[in-house]
Amino acid sequence: MWHMYLPIAGNSVNVLLILAMGGFVGLLSGIFGVGGGFLMTPLLIMLGIPPTVAAASDSNQIVGASTSGTLAHYRLGNVDFKMGFLLLIGGVAGGTAGVQLIKILRHMGNADFLIQITYVLMLGFVGSYMLMESLQSLRRTPEVAVAHQKDSVYARMINRLPWQTHFEKSGVSLSILMPLVLGVFVGILAAIMGVGGGFIMVPVMVYLLRMPMHVVVGTSLFQILFTCVDVTIMQAHSNHTVDFLLALLLLIGSTSGAQLGATISKHLKGDQLKVILASLVLVVMVKMSLDLLLKPHILLTVIGGH
């Protein structure tokens, strides 16, 4: 009774389960400013959705969730549009370069090895660093934290870069090269890994752009919105892998979840948010590592999904 056939995914799914999954991932999206693709795509694959359709349809639903989340964070004063646009320009350039890079790597062979290793290493590095830093920060007094930041070599280095500008919403002064270059870097990594890159973008904004955590969440969602609009249209045009019915079910749950997430986010401290996100990233990293280390049940996979 509660099943629906999805024509592009070519499979039938339990509607209530998909709504609940959308709600849960939307909640995380609203709290942490990540698209949640690194969680949603594996969950959909477990339900029998072909991997390419799972990733593309998830991009489609993230458009809805991030619109809802951006709007909620905008009302809370958490979106730095200036920073978001600069990161977006860099991200689009990096994403395009990354797609070309993957084509070359696939031609040379061993692309899959590089993709999986990059994914696990990035998740491990980002998760561990964020967890350790935020745990230390929770124990540290505010005065010590400020002194620590002022003394860093990195801070002195970025202050010497040209084209310094003030980002009012984030309360930081930086060279416009910083968000542009870091956007390119995240764009390349996201294209290689085939993900939106939210879980890399958030730590980049926090640690390298020195933005306050709450503004990071809102700005990240704003940037993810544009990335996912682009990915959805490209996937629908080139690969016909967007299942609109699946995306619709997911976003009914995720748009509401994102609103609730933004409200929860308001009541949590920045460091608390970082500890939870870092733990989540590390759980996914451990799961992916186990997939690599344990012998699979079947030693073949279908190329191109369905």
Added chain:
Amino acid sequence: MSKKMLYAIFGLLLALFPLASTASARLPIHLQLAPAEIEMGLSYQGVDLTISGKIPSNSEVLVRVTGKPEHQKLKKKGRALGLLWMNMGAVSIDNVPSVYLLYPSAALAEIEKNQPEQWRRLGMGFEALRDRVQILPADEDKEKIFGEFVKLKEDADLYGIERGAVHYQENGEGLKSFSCVAPLPSDLVPGEYTVEAMAVKDGTIAARGTTGITAAEIGVTAALASLAFNHGTLYGVLAVLVALMAGLFTGVVFNGSKGAH
């Protein structure tokens, strides 16, 4: 008419009698399918296809549902650096059916289990299928690759040998009715499928019946699939617009319920 001639005609009729009975045994089996077509609408979640017909009483039935032969490209999982399981190279299997579901009667299932030589002569089952497909690169271990491929298909319920699914009912007139239910999964690809029933007697196929069934998307699912595959860009833009509207709508609703910030 002379007595001699009458004896000759009688003798000829006697000689033709066994031939006539063989011919009746070789008559094609008429198959009935329920449902006659597979409609993949919004509520489709797989279908139990009932296959029925009549075979000579002294034979056993073997029912087979197959999809069209296809060229299947696959990635092989292997150990990189002696430690990590990941995709290592590709293989392809040619002339392999997309679906292969076999339903032997209980007696034939016994033959499959205890008399492999006789079973092999029938040309049914995964081993017989393996002999017909081509695996590339040619130096791959055909037995191992095909074994993994069957596991992959069995996991998706697209390949299987179901023993004991056939039921009989004596019909008189030297015939018996059979019926069997073939559960077709929800991830069945739309297209044409072949349903066959074979009457097996003394280790050989004595009669055969073949019919086809079409699985097709209907209504909303057909319209969406057509839009997605024939007008991809428009479909993508519409999908994005709906998602944007849903996001904005939820934002406004939530704001309305909480008041402005």
